[in-house]
Amino acid sequence: TQLLEQSPQFLSIQEGENLTVYCNSSSVFSSLQWYRQEPGEGPVLLVTVVTGGEVKKLKRLTFQFGDARKDSSLHITAAQPGDTGLYLCAGGYSNSGYALNFGKGTSLLVTP
Amino acid sequence: ETGVTQTPRHLVMGMTNKKSLKCEQHLGHNAMYWYKQSAKKPLELMFVYNFKEQTENNSVPSRFSPECPNSSHLFLHLHTLQPEDSALYLCASSQDWSTDTQYFGPGTRLTVL
Numbered sequence: 001t002q003l004l005e006q007s008p009q010f011l012s013i014q015e016g017e018n019l020t021v022y023c024n025s026s027s028v029f030s031s032l033q034w035y036r037q038e039p040g041e042g043p044v045l046l047v048t049v050v051t052g053g054e055v056k057k058l059k060r061l062t063f064q065f066g067d068a069r070k071d072s073s074l075h076i077t078a079a080q081p082g083d084t085g086l087y088l089c090a091g092g093y094s095n096s097g098y099a100l101n102f103g104k105g106t107s108l109l110v111t112p
Numbered sequence: 113e114t115g116v117t118q119t120p121r122h123l124v125m126g127m128t129n130k131k132s133l134k135c136e137q138h139l140g141h142n143a144m145y146w147y148k149q150s151a152k153k154p155l156e157l158m159f160v161y162n163f164k165e166q167t168e169n170n171s172v173p174s175r176f177s178p179e180c181p182n183s184s185h186l187f188l189h190l191h192t193l194q195p196e197d198s199a200l201y202l203c204a205s206s207q208d209w210s211t212d213t214q215y216f217g218p219g220t221r222l223t224v225l
Contacts, residue, residue, distance in 0.1 A: 004154070031212040031213075033212065033213060033214075035216070040200075040219070040221065041218050041219065042116075042118075042202050042203075042204075042216035042217050042218045042219045043155075043202070044216070045213060045214075045215060045216075048213050088155070090155075090214075092212030093212075100157070100212065100214065101154075102154040102155040103154060104152065104153065104154050105154075
């Protein structure tokens with residue numbers, strides 16, 4: 001069973017455009033992490049959100065955790081080629097760190 | 113060196129070979145994890161160690177054998193693998209097993225011929 005659904009699966013945009021990717025689940029999570037993974041490398045943690053409705057900003061990236069803690073979104077403003085990569089979301093449960101559930105990811109390509 | 117390191121970065125092996133993957137974390141964490149990442153699939157958790165004790169074995173075939181001699185080092189011993197075992201093997205660590213946030217190494221790209 002795929003607990004975390006990410007959409008879209010693939011996204012190809014031009015430099016300067018804005019985009020939003022989504023991470024949805026029917027389960028309630030105690031926290032949610034976003035990672036970016038470049039080809040041939042491991043995922044790099046971008047942010048952890050823990051409170052329903054929480055919004056965090058990381059330069060041009062804005063992360064939001066849904067009020068019910070079942071979904072999250074990542075918005076990128078004025079995308080750059082360096083944003084290219086696979087964006088993974090992972091949902092965690094309290095006291096069960098090893099039970100992180102990962103989505104399949106959104107593959108983003110930003111062309112100059 | 114900082115973070116989580118993995119060696120080798122690339123490995124090609126035959127089905128009858130025996131090899132080992134190594135992971136080392138320099139973050140002072142107490143939990144370490146092995147994941148398998150295959151194309152078009154979510155990351156699959158394989159093993160979890162917390163304070164050197166194995167706390168999770170996610171129904172992984174016995175041809176994969178983990179070893180955790182201390183909180184900083186984790187190995188994955190491989191023998192008689194199958195071509196479908198070809199994948200990116202990722203190591204991660206966290207403060208302890210109850211902590212959600214994990215930090216990943218760069219991975220070992222394994223190809224089984």
